[in-house]
Amino acid sequence: MKFREAIEFVKTNKIMSSSVPSLIGVSYLPNDTDGEFQIVTISLNEDDYEDGEIWVDVSIEGGSIRSSCGTEGAYGGEDYESVIINLKNEPSDHSSTLIMLESLNFEFFDVVRTMEVFEYALFEIFPSLPEPNETWEFDSAEFKAQAIELINSLNKKH
Structure with a gap:
C-alpha cells in the first residue's frame, strides 16, 4: 500500500508501535547523505492513543x-x-523525504524494531538475505546487491 493508504490503514486498524x-x-537511495538505505515505520503513538488522541508516527531510519x-x-x-504539513514545517529539505515516502510500498514485516546496524535491520525485514556477521567472510557487496533487488521488487508492487 502507498503512503496515504498506510496512514489510513494504521488509524483504522489501530496498529500500535x-x-x-x-x-x-x-x-x-544511492549516495544519500542520510544513508543509502531508508527504513520507514508507520504506527499509532500508544501514549496519545491511551489519552484518547489519534496520532500517527512516521519514523525514518x-x-x-x-x-x-x-x-x-x-x-x-x-x-x-x-x-x-508537519514534514514541510521541518527546517531541513523536506522535498526529497516526501518524494521518497510517496514512492514506497508499505507492507507488514515480522520486525519488532529496526536495529542500528543496517545489514541486520535489512536481514530482519528480508530473511532471504544472507545472514550478516561481523567476520571478513561476509560478502557485503553481494548482500547489498540482493537487498537492492528485494527493495526494488517491493516498491514495484501495486
Missing part, C-alpha cells in the same frame, strides 16, 4: 551497509495531510 508485524517501507552511522527522523500528525 509495539505491534508485530510492523508496517514498513524500505528504500534504496537511514543507514548504510557496514556502517554504524545513520540518521533518524520522526514525523507525525492526526492524518495524512497533517503528517505532510
Whole structure:
C-alpha cells in the first residue's frame, strides 16, 4: 500500500508501535547523505492513543551497509495531510523525504524494531538475505546487491 493508504490503514486498524508485524517501507537511495538505505515505520503513538488522541508516527531510519552511522527522523500528525504539513514545517529539505515516502510500498514485516546496524535491520525485514556477521567472510557487496533487488521488487508492487 502507498503512503496515504498506510496512514489510513494504521488509524483504522489501530496498529500500535509495539505491534508485530510492523508496517514498513524500505528504500534504496544511492549516495544519500542520510544513508543509502531508508527504513520507514508507520504506527499509532500508544501514549496519545491511551489519552484518547489519534496520532500517527512516521519514523525514518537511514543507514548504510557496514556502517554504524545513520540518521533518524520522526514525523507525525492526526492524518495524512497533517503528517505532510508537519514534514514541510521541518527546517531541513523536506522535498526529497516526501518524494521518497510517496514512492514506497508499505507492507507488514515480522520486525519488532529496526536495529542500528543496517545489514541486520535489512536481514530482519528480508530473511532471504544472507545472514550478516561481523567476520571478513561476509560478502557485503553481494548482500547489498540482493537487498537492492528485494527493495526494488517491493516498491514495484501495486
